[in-house]
Amino acid sequence: GLGIEMSSLPAATSEKFKSRLPEARVVDCTKLVSWLRLVKSDLEIEVMREAAAISDAAMKRASEVIRAGVAEADAAAEIAAALIRGANGKPGTALKAFYLCASPRIGTCHIPWTGDVFRDGSQINLELGGTRHGYSAGLMRTFSIGAPSERLRRIHEAQVEGLEAALAAVRPGSTCSEVANAFYKTLRKHGFEKETRCGYAHGIGWLEPTASLRDGDTTELKPNMTFHLMLGNWIEDDFGYVISETFRVAGTGAEVITNTPRKIFEI
Incomplete structure (x- = not known):
């Protein structure tokens, strides 16, 4: 048999394999390699x-x-420089997309910076990740220029408690669903x-498009699996909050x- 990841193979290329190897049995092996690399x-x-460490350094630079x-855009340039400069003498080897969502666009995820300026009262939701040799470590934090609103404080406290509950549920033999539901229940x-x-x-x-921390995912956790515990929560069109950790x-x-x-960075 011939194993091919059909999900990412152009149809024309697939037909070439079939025509040139007419006796071969083609098997769809989509995500096979991804599942094999789940345990690091x-x-x-x-x-x-x-x-x-690069993620932490870049988030620190963001706070400055x-x-x-x-x-x-100027803040984003400084953050990008930190992601490339790296940490502990080890530079970032790639610059992954990072997302700087500032008021009034904080109810939306995965959007970039603009030419606007930060203002008193602005909230900024930041997602970034340092990269070494193709491996990334995601990190999200929320910033407030001035005192955070009561609504922001409430969701921050709830999500940090949920984050800690999710981490407490992590152990070899538990499932992705159990970890996720520990968070959802607390929230x-x-x-x-x-x-x-x-x-x-x-x-x-x-x-890595395999296991998800969500209700119903029965993937069993094993030592040296790594996850981005991504607790971005976009609640209304004009309001959202982010916090995340990468864990093993x-x-x-x-x-x-x-x-x-694990705090709101109050500027």
Whole structure:
């Protein structure tokens, strides 16, 4: 048989295989390699720790340059430089897309900076990730120029508690669904909902399209699996909040490899 990842193969190329190898049995092996790489080697984990250190350095730089009167694009340029400069003498080896969503666009995910300037009262939702040799470590934090609103404080407290509950549910043998539901249950207790998954397998090329931290995913956690616990929550057209961590499944629980304070960065 001939295994081919049919989901990413152009139809014309697929037909070439069939015409030139008429006796071969073509088998769709979509995501096979992705599933095999779900459990990382110790060397891969070390590279992801290097990427996580870059993520932390870039988030720290963001906290230094996000100010009222600063152009979003200028802040983004400084953050990009930090992602490339790296950390601990190890540069970032690629610049993955990162998302800087500032008021009034904070109810939307995955949008870039603009030419606008930050203002007093602005909220900024930032998602970024350092990259080393193709391996990324995602990190999200929320910024407030001035005192955060009561609504922002409430959802921050709820989501941090949910994040900690999800991490506490991580151990070899537990499932993605159990981790996700620990978060969802805690969030509902505070009167909030998150309708989408709360994380995904993470590493090479950022997104590894296999296991998801969502209700119903029965993928069993194993040591050295890595995930982005992604708790972006876009609640209304003009309001959202983000926080995330990258973690490794360790022998007895979760090892969080990003190391940025779990707070609203009040500027």
